[in-house]
Amino acid sequence: MTGNVPQETSSFVGRGAELGRLEGALARHRLVTLTGPGGIGKTRLAQRAALAAAEADTGGGPGEADTGAPGGAEREAGAGRGHFPDGAWWADLSTLDSSELLLSTVSDAVDLADHSLRMPLDALSEWLADRRLLLVLDSCEHLIDACAYLVGELLTAAPGLTVLATSRRPLGSAVEELVEVLPLPADGPDALALFTDRVTDRLGRAPLAEPGAAEAAEAVCRRLEGIPLAIELAAARVGSVGPGAVAEVAEGLGSRFDTLASPGYAWPRRHQTLRTTIGWSHELCAPLERLLWARLSVFRGAFDLAAAQAVAAGGPLGAAAVAPTLERLVAQSVVRRIGPGAEPGTGTESGPGTLPTSGNGNGNGPAHAPAPAPAPVPVSVPATAPNAGSGDRYRMLDTIREYGHTWLCELGEVAGTQDRHADYFTGLARWADAAWSGRDQLLGYRRIEEAHPDLRAALDHWLDHDSAAAAELAGLLVYFWTCCGHLKEARSYLERALEQHTAPGPARTRALIGLGATLTLQGEYDRAADISDRVQAMVAMRGDSEDLAAAACLTGLLGMLTGQSRTALDAVREALGSAPGYVPGTLRSHALDSVPGSAFDTPDRLRCHLVEVLSLTALGDFAEGRARALELRRHCVEIGEVWTRSYLDYQLSVVALFSAEPEDAVAYARTMLESKHLLGDSFGIALGLDLLAAALAAAGRAEQAASVYGTGGAYWRSVGHPQRGAPELQPIRDRCERTARAALGDDGYAVAYTRGAAAHGPTALAAALLPDGVGHE
Known part of the structure; x- marks a missing residue:
């Protein structure tokens, strides 16, 4: 499908x-x-x-x-x-x-x-x-x-x-x-079937075999006029399959409707029926259940138990009481359980579908490549991580959430609950940002992806109430936004946050760097360069080595995409040299020698090392570029980092292609694409498909190359750009494409290209990663 x-x-x-x-x-x-x-x-x-x-x-x-x-x-x-x-x-x-x-x-x-x-x-x-x-x-x-x-x-x-x-x-x-859309016929079989089905789902067997149960269920459906949500709420009130259980629900509903019935009531009849049913369900809830219902109404998307505890606990509802209270709301169909979110382990359970693996099967690139890296370390969730639970996720239907929000307003708790909500999701963003350059990268990415609607709500709340918090949260989300392609959203929030928060400091600096990176990826190079210059001046005055590394990453990204690789290389090397105890020509500083398994001082220095490798390759220094890439890649695998490793695979593929080693180029490009798929990085996938197609053409597999070129073209269209990347690489890509076209002829090339373009998406990406000779006819 x-x-x-x-x-x-x-x-x-x-x-x-x-x-x-x-x-x-x-x-x-x-x-x-x-x-x-x-x-x-x-x-x-x-x-x-x-x-x-x-x-x-x-x-x-x-x-x-x-x-x-x-x-x-x-x-x-x-x-x-x-x-x-x-x-x-x-x-x-x-x-x-x-x-x-x-x-x-x-x-x-x-x-x-x-x-x-x-x-x-x-x-x-x-x-x-x-x-x-x-x-x-x-x-x-x-x-x-x-x-x-x-x-x-x-x-x-x-x-x-x-x-x-x-x-x-x-x-x-x-x-x-x-x-x-009309209600189900109240006297028809469908309304009764819905009631019976929902009770059976909860209790394990049908309730209508008991004497009088069928008649009572029919009375419930008639009273609720066949409205599906009202019927489901009533079904959730059947506590057993014993005698009289359904009749008790029918009697309770009847009393509620008789109490609320009013000839002058302003709501249309069906609205009144549903609202009365929701009100009846609310009235039957225990006080703590009503309080939790109200507080959960601030969530915009799905949430897990950890989020519910952080946002909804307080006062009479202690954190320990949230879990059992939430389960009772699920049992009453007020809250719906929608399944698990991202889990520990590989960090990808809720991510894109599985693709065939390439290389030697462990994500390490070519089996015959020099100094293969060890297998990646599985992702785990630190006990201190926000949202660390890997259990079920929950959600409220709009109508029920609206009722809960009305109750929250009556309680006078809107501001406090929204503050806790925004605080929680800011904490989640802090954790995911810190995890970005380590073994929890994929898990953090998935958690942020799942929380996207609530992160937007948190940003909107901070923009209305706390500009410094808005700038901090916007800066923390830059890597998620840029990897997922949410560039217009990133630009909007970053510009609004920076307009409101003008005080100098880390939050503003980081938001500025994020805006510069966003503009660079959008191709607005002049404005990005202006921001880069301003940031460089700001961090130079403070002299903080971490700020210098972050600013250098922006300068490096801009330089690589505008053909100024020497500028990029000089910027990151200067920033790396400013780190205390930095050992030139290595990935480490003396300050890390006592930290087992650590490879980098900070995430920004990791990215500086990546820019160094990319710049060396673009400048044609393939020997040093390959050596540095392999060393950096080994460290990435040791700590379970995926994003940087994917670009190192890209660079190793480029070096192999320039060095007339097309089979290694194919293997590294495929491994890069596996990582980009896990991250949902359409821009990176487009880059990788271009490179894979060129490598396949150089390896003499013209038809496969043309098909992959077609898939890559479709991905480029999805990101709104013609083929991009370092300008220095365009000639070899063009030459490989001409090679494939010459081998197939124009008509044959067009057929294969169209086939690849027509199957755009994970299906086409999976075909590109299949072993040679499989699925490419």
């Missing part, structure tokens, strides 16, 4: 006729909006329709999801695959408080990691222009005007695009086909 539609975590009951009507509407109309009140089942219906559409187009089934980008630059590649040959893609808008990040969220959803200076809407429109896909925008009601405008622009720019929206009210477009 092509796309990113979330898999269902509970059974889908009924709605056969509605699904048929929705599928027909999607076949006839380019904008279909599912409307209805909260809790009516819009999201589940959209999810089932999107999964069915994606599976029909690929011939796949549940569990075969592919998280790659939409593929198929050539329309012929999708011929005969159904209505949406480029898949179904899901954008959850419920985590957004404003429209400012709407474009960023939708771009992320379709795997567009745009690094360019284009306007975000232009980049997204171009990305979708020649694709035939289904885009689901879930929960549009609080961003209705922005969503309506965005959808109108995208439908104009992308004739093959179909949009399915869910909203409590229409978008208001002239081309919109409205499909109202």
Whole structure:
């Protein structure tokens, strides 16, 4: 299945006729909006329709999801695959408080990691222009005007695009086909089946065999008018399968509705029914359960127990009481358990799918390469790390979260709870930043990725209340933003934080360096150079060696991407030389001699060593570049660091290619791509695919090379740039491409190239990493 539609975590009951009507509407109309009140089942219906559409187009089934980008630059590649040959893609808008990040969220959803200076809407429109896909925008009601405008622009720019929206009210477009989602028939079998199914899930067997249970369940469904969320909340109140259990729920509901019934009540009937049911569930909660419900409403995305304890504990709700109280809310369907997050071990359990390994099987590059490095050390979570628990994650449905937030406001606890929320996620960012250059790098990356909606919320909170904290958090997130391609989001937050926080100090310096790196990656070199000069002057006055290293990394990055490799080399060597006890020509300082297993003073010095290697190679000093890369790579493997190691593999592949060692170049490029896949680094993957294609061409495997060139071209398009990298490497890439084209002829090259481009995403990346001769015909 092509796309990113979330898999269902509970059974889908009924709605056969509605699904048929929705599928027909999607076949006839380019904008279909599912409307209805909260809790009516819009999201589940959209999810089932999107999964069915994606599976029909690929011939796949549940569990075969592919998280790659939409593929198929050539329309012929999708011929005969159904209505949406480029898949179904899901954008959850419920985590957004404003429209400012709407474009960023939708771009992320379709795997567009745009690094360019284009306007975000232009980049997204171009990305979708020649694709035939289904885009689901879930929960549009609080961003209705922005969503309506965005959808109108995208439908104009992308004739093959179909949009399915869910909203409590229409978008208001002239081309919109409205499909109202009604409750399940209250007297029909589906409502009763949903009630029975949810009780059975909790208790292990059906409750309706007891005398009078079926009649009581039918009464519950009638009282709740077939509203799915209300039925699920009622089912969660059935405490056993013994006699009278369902009847007790029916009696409790009846009393609640009789108490609240009022002829002058202003809510529409279905809204009143759901709100009354949620209020009934709230009333039946114990005081600590109601308090936890209210405090958990500040989370924008999924959270784990550690986060819940840090944010929601306090006063009568002690930290030790959070876990059992949370479990009781899960049992009552107030909170939903959605499965585990990133775990200790490899640090990649929640990351991209598994790819075939290359080289010698342990991520060390060519089996015959000089001085192979030892196997990587598995990732572990330090006991002091925020969010260190690796258990289940939880989430609230929007309607229930809104009720909890109303209660939080009544308690007068909004400000304090939001402060704790922002403090917790700032602490998580500090830990992940410190872990970036060590064995916990992948785990930290996954934790930050999972927490992305709440990190945005924390940034927004600090921007409103504490500019210094906003600048610190924005600076801490730079590596995540730049690796994941969230450059426009990074730029927006960094510029806002720097505008508000003008006092000199570490937070402002780091945010400035982050903005400079972001601008460099976007190609805005003049402004980046200005920031680099300002930062260099600032850190030179303070004389701090760590600040000097961080500033030198920015100067080095800018120099490498603008053909000034000598400037880059000089900058990082000067910064490295400023470290106390630094031993020239090595990776260590005397200060580290007493620290077993340590390779580097600081993460910034590690990156300075990387810039040194990259600059040496770009300047043509292959012997020293290779020696330094191999030494640095061994240290990276020893400490379990992945990001730097991936670029060292890139450089070792470049050196092998220039040294007429194409097989080593192929092996190192493939190992680099495995690491970049783990990090979700589209820019790095594009670089690696270009290099792998060149190495394959040099090795005489022209057809495989052309296919990989096509996959690389699709990735370059996803980051919004033509092929990039050090300018000095372009001639050999061009020469290898001409070699492959000459071997295949123009027509043969075009066929292979198109095949690679059409399969863009992890599927194509996996094909590029397959052993030679497998899957490339």
